Structure formats: C-alpha cells, structure tokens
Amino acid sequence: MSKQKFTLGIVGARGHTGTELIRLVAAHPGLELAFVSSRELDGQRVADHGDAYAGELRYESLDAAAVAGKGADVVILALPNGKSAPFVQALDEARPDTLIVDLSADYRFDPGWYYGLPEITRGDYAGQRRIANPGCYATAMQLAIWPMLEVLAGPPQCFGVSGYSGAGTTPSDKNNTELLRDNLMPYSLVDHLHEREVSARLGVPVEFMPHVAPHFRGITVTVNLWLTEAVAPDWVRARYVQRYAGEPLVRVVEQAPWVSRIAGRHHVEVGGFALAPGGKRLVVVATEDNLLKGAATQAMQNVNIALGFAELTSIPADKENSDG
Numbered sequence: 398m399s400k401q402k403f404t405l406g407i408v409g410a411r412g413h414t415g416t417e418l419i420r421l422v423a424a425h426p427g428l429e430l431a432f433v434s435s436r437e438l439d440g441q442r443v444a445d446h447g448d449a450y451a452g453e454l455r456y457e458s459l460d461a462a463a464v465a466g467k468g469a470d471v472v473i474l475a476l477p478n479g480k481s482a483p484f485v486q487a488l489d490e491a492r493p494d495t496l497i498v499d500l501s502a503d504y505r506f507d508p509g510w511y512y513g514l515p516e517i518t519r520g521d522y523a524g525q526r527r528i529a530n531p532g533c534y535a536t537a538m539q540l541a542i543w544p545m546l547e548v549l550a551g552p553p554q555c556f557g558v559s560g561y562s563g564a565g566t567t568p569s570d571k572n573n574t575e576l577l578r579d580n581l582m583p584y585s586l587v588d589h590l591h592e593r594e595v596s597a598r599l600g601v602p603v604e605f606m607p608h609v610a611p612h613f614r615g616i617t618v619t620v621n622l623w624l625t626e627a628v629a630p631d632w633v634r635a636r637y638v639q640r641y642a643g644e645p646l647v648r649v650v651e652q653a654p655w656v657s658r659i660a661g662r663h664h665v666e667v668g669g670f671a672l673a674p675g676g677k678r679l680v681v682v683a684t685e686d687n688l689l690k691g692a693a694t695q696a697m698q699n700v701n702i703a704l705g706f707a708e709l710t711s712i713p714a715d716k717e718n719s720d721g
C-alpha cells in the first residue's frame with residue numbers, strides 16, 4: 398500500500414451496524430474516518446456517543462451529492478433497505494473508483510456487484526469496487542449448509558431466532574421491547590428476503606422461518622438437512638472442520654452453540670451435528686452476532702480484502718477454528 402491511510406465514510410452511522418462500523422474503523426491502522434452521516438445526530442460529536450472513537454469528528458446530515466462530494470476512498474452504506482440507490486448513483490457519477498460496501502439487501506442480487514461472504518466467495522473477488530454485504534441470517538445459514546451442499550436430498554429447513562437489534566432502530570413490532578417481553582415473534586414465514594438470498598447463492602431452495610426474541614443481539618439458526626446418503630457423526634464433523642480449517646471467523650464446535658455466548662464476538666459458531674437414526678437426517682446449529690459477523694465485521698473483512706490489507710485487520714479474532 399502506497400498511501401498512509403485510506404479515508405472511509407459511513408452513511409447511516411447512527412444505526413446499530415453503523416455504530417459497530419465506527420468501532421472497527423477507528424481501530425484500523427490503515428483507515429481514517431472521513432465522515433459519518435446521520436440526520437438525527439447532525440452536529441453532535443461522535444466521541445459523545447460511545448468510547449470507540451476519540452477524535453473530533455461530528456455526525457453530519459449528508460445527502461447523496463454531499464456524500465459523493467466528500468471524496469472518500471471508501472463509502473460504507475448502512476442504510477435501511479431500499480435507500481442506497483441515490484448514494485450509489487451519485488458516487489457512480491462523481492467518483493466511480495470509490496469502493497462502496499452496501500450493508501442493505503439492495504444489491505445482493507445484482508450480478509454487477511461482488512457478494513462478499515469471504516469464507517465462501519473470497520476466491521471470486523477480482524477487484525470489484527461495488528460490494529454487497531450479505532444478510533445476517535443469510536451468512537449463518539450459508540455457513541451452516543455449505544459443507545453439506547453436495548449431499549443434500551432436499552431443501553434445508555432453517556428455524557431462525559434473532560435478537561431485536563436485527564430489526565434496526567426504526568420503531569416496529571420487531572424491536573418493540575414491550576411486545577417482545579416473554580415473547581417469540583414469528584414473521585415472514587415464507588419468502589423472506591434471506592430465504593431468497595441463500596437459495597440464490599447456494600443454488601438450492603432453502604426454507605427459512607424467522608423469529609424475533611427479547612434479547613438484543615445474536616442469532617441462532619437451527620438447520621434441518623435431509624441427505625442423499627447415510628453418514629456417520631465423525632464424517633460430518635470432519636467435513637465441517639476441514640471446510641473451515643484456517644478460518645478464524647468460523648468456529649466448528651461440538652455442542653449446539655448458544656446465542657448468549659456469541660454476543661459481542663466476531664465469529665460464527667457451527668455445531669450440534671445431531672444425526673437422526675439411519676444417518677440421513679442431520680441437524681446443525683449456527684450462532685452469530687448479527688451486528689458483527691452478520692454485518693460490520695463482514696464489511697470490515699470485505700474492505701480489507703478490497704484494499705489489500707490482511708483480512709482480519711482491526712477485527713479481534715483470537716479464536717481457533719475448532720474446540721477440539
């Protein structure tokens with residue numbers, strides 16, 4: 398890298414994922430926060446909203462033209478779904494070389510964009526300046542299913558439970574702590590966006606039934622897999638361990654992982670590996686912090702890959718691939 402530091406701006410920096418991104422970028426030795434946008438926090442000091450960033454930067458209310466006018470090397474869009482297009486268009490016109498990473502679903506189905514789930518797709522990265530960051534559930538589902546792809550006898554069924562930070566900060570039933578108290582809230586039980594995303598990415602139909610729970614962060618996906626042939630427990634586990642060997646952000650564990658242990662961590666845990674009698678039905682459980690590996694951490698991996706940094710720069714990933 399010839400430059401001392403790349404400049405990076407975050408659009409939608411007030412939100413849950415934007416807040417995590419500020420933390421990761423502030424800790425990165427090769428990146429400098431150029432701007433952080435928020436309409437609601439316009440003018441307020443970033444340092445007054447958390448301990449992640451100690452500089453003088455303030456939130457700014459920036460429209461698409463103003464974002465493009467900032468001239469940052471990297472722009473991360475952390476906006477609600479359906480809001481990214483004007484920003485992409487303005488950057489396309491004014492500064493097409495800008496590296497854009499979009500956290501929303503808006504470009505995940507666009508073949509002109511690189512889909513950045515590094516453990517599965519980093520081999521396809523060919524210098525694209527437009528990167529679609531995968532969905533949180535979609536990340537966990539793909540990592541849970543991928544090692545078994547060749548032996549699937551039918552659509553995997555995925556029962557998902559998310560903390561309510563997955564619903565963002567715009568008030569809705571799904572982040573209403575009163576409605577969620579002592580509750581589990583099913584929603585979008587067929588044709589959820591992430592069902593379509595995972596089906597499209599893996600090339601097999603996937604069935605996904607999401608729920609929101611009263612905890613704040615972390616998701617669990619319990620995946621039921623019907624297999625074409627009877628398999629043994631050791632074979633299954635060895636397959637996952639082998640597939641994720643050398644992947645610090647995917648940890649293969651023996652027991653079914655617990656969501657309470659993944660909050661604040663940057664990796665995904667995959668485990669459980671329960672085989673029904675006969676060996677043709679396998680249940681796998683994956684947990685992930687939706688705001689980290691499900692969003693900000695993955696975006697940081699993608700930025701690092703695109704800029705030529707070591708992929709885990711600024712990501713505290715001290716974990717081994719397997720617990721035994």
Ligand SMILES: NC(=O)c1ccc[n+]([C@@H]2O[C@H](COP(=O)([O-])OP(=O)(O)OC[C@H]3O[C@@H](n4cnc5c(N)ncnc54)[C@H](OP(=O)(O)O)[C@@H]3O)[C@@H](O)[C@H]2O)c1
Nearest residue numbers: 409411412413414435436437477478500501563565566687
């Ligand atoms: N939460 C998760 O677990 C998760 C995981 C993976 C991916 N994602 C995706 O990441 C994106 C951000 O999610 P989030 O949970 O961080 O959302 P969020 O907490 O609701 O934050 C949204 C951000 O966008 C800004 N914003 C909202 N409407 C806007 C508009 N019309 N124009 C400009 N700015 C606007 C908000 O700030 P101001 O209102 O102050 O401007 C806020 O900073 C979403 O597309 C989501 O699908 C989320």
